[in-house]
Amino acid sequence: MTPLIEANNLVRVYQMRRGLFGRPSPVRAVDGVSLSVMPGETLGIVGESGSGKSTLGRMLLGIDAAQEGTVRFQGQPMPALHSPEWRALRAKMQLVFQDPLAALDRRVTIARQIAEPLEIHRLMPRQHQGDRVAELMRAVGLRPDQAGRYPHELSGGQRQRAVIARALASRPKLLVCDEPVSALDVSIQAQVVNMMRDLQEKNGIAMVFISHDLKVVRNIADRVAVMYLGRIVEEASSDVIFRAPQHPYTKALVSSVPVPGKPLEGRVILQGEPPNPASRPSGCAFHPRCPLARDICRSVVPDLLEAGEGRTAACHVVAGETAPVAA
Numbered sequence: 001m002t003p004l005i006e007a008n009n010l011v012r013v014y015q016m017r018r019g020l021f022g023r024p025s026p027v028r029a030v031d032g033v034s035l036s037v038m039p040g041e042t043l044g045i046v047g048e049s050g051s052g053k054s055t056l057g058r059m060l061l062g063i064d065a066a067q068e069g070t071v072r073f074q075g076q077p078m079p080a081l082h083s084p085e086w087r088a089l090r091a092k093m094q095l096v097f098q099d100p101l102a103a104l105d106r107r108v109t110i111a112r113q114i115a116e117p118l119e120i121h122r123l124m125p126r127q128h129q130g131d132r133v134a135e136l137m138r139a140v141g142l143r144p145d146q147a148g149r150y151p152h153e154l155s156g157g158q159r160q161r162a163v164i165a166r167a168l169a170s171r172p173k174l175l176v177c178d179e180p181v182s183a184l185d186v187s188i189q190a191q192v193v194n195m196m197r198d199l200q201e202k203n204g205i206a207m208v209f210i211s212h213d214l215k216v217v218r219n220i221a222d223r224v225a226v227m228y229l230g231r232i233v234e235e236a237s238s239d240v241i242f243r244a245p246q247h248p249y250t251k252a253l254v255s256s257v258p259v260p261g262k263p264l265e266g267r268v269i270l271q272g273e274p275p276n277p278a279s280r281p282s283g284c285a286f287h288p289r290c291p292l293a294r295d296i297c298r299s300v301v302p303d304l305l306e307a308g309e310g311r312t313a314a315c316h317v318v319a320g321e322t323a324p325v326a327a
């Protein structure tokens with residue numbers, strides 16, 4: 001089966017100025033990422049702030065152009081941003097991001113905004129749009145009688161539901177969700193995530209779900225990719241990642257998720273400075289914080305290799321332990 005979306009060796013470099021008068025220096029925000037998502041599948045992307053998650057999400061949709069590498073959607077190369085082909089494709093791939101107030105127009109009722117993709121992509125005559133909007137509102141847990149409200153007349157959770165309804169209006173094949181519940185009250189987060197999961201399953205939508213919050217990702221992702229300074233360091237099914245993380249960074253992330261009834265002893269605490277994309281350490285970028293680091297880790301960048309249970313990991317130490325013995 002052809003993946004719905006497939007990225008090969010994506011690279012995105014930004015020029016970042018250090019200090020007010022400093023010379024710009026290159027930051028490899030996304031540094032050789034390959035991934036694929038099958039139709040109807042949810043891929044979670046996790047990692048600390050600055051690891052390149054949002055940049056990768058935008059690249060998957062062609063909003064940020066890849067400087068190196070390729071993105072293919074349904075087997076076809078991603079068209080150039082704003083080209084007619086790209087605009088047409090946007091009906092099939094939608095973005096939901098963190099701040100619903102920024103995503104919505106304050107002067108327009110939510111019904112009109114939910115109907116926007118139907119207008120833009122000329123999917124439906126006006127007289128039928130009302131029914132479709134009511135259907136979408138019900139699907140995301142809004143009441144159709146709230147249709148005439150303006151964004152500020154809704155709660156944060158309701159606003160994000162409206163944004164999701166709008167994203168679903170054109171019956172997309174792919175949703176890229178960038179921290180979609182991070183701005184919401186913790187008590188609301190689970191409700192919205194469960195609603196998203198139900199909709200995704202019911203409609204067979206594939207999802208790339210970006211979050212720094214592993215609890216949320218665990219709840220929704222089939223597979224999880226862990227990013228560290230622009231690279232994927234481990235990828236596996238959600239079950240494998242949370243049951244038996246292998247990369248030392250994944251281990252630390254997973255063990256920082258509180259589990260009810262489980263004591264805090266034995267947790268791996270992340271040591272050292274959080275990653276600074278402007279000064280990437282040599283070799284394995286994680287080595288300054290890694291409890292297992294050896295000489296090779298300081299000098300050689302580890303490849304992302306298969307490491308059992310359908311997992312890939314980029315770690316010299318882990319690879320050494322699991323590599324098959326040469327005959």
Ligand SMILES: Nc1ncnc2c1ncn2[C@@H]1O[C@H](COP(=O)(O)OP(=O)(O)OP(=O)(O)O)[C@@H](O)[C@H]1O
Pocket residue numbers: 014015016027029047048049050051052053054055056212277278
């Ligand atoms: N438009 C831009 N111009 C310059 N640098 C950028 C730009 N966008 C992102 N970066 C840099 O690229 C790196 C990755 O940023 P990105 O926003 O993708 O990270 P992230 O994982 O989404 O972080 P967060 O969890 O904080 O949202 C960071 O170092 C960031 O400063």
Ligand SMILES: [Mg+2]
Pocket residue numbers: 053054055178
């Ligand atoms: Mg981000």
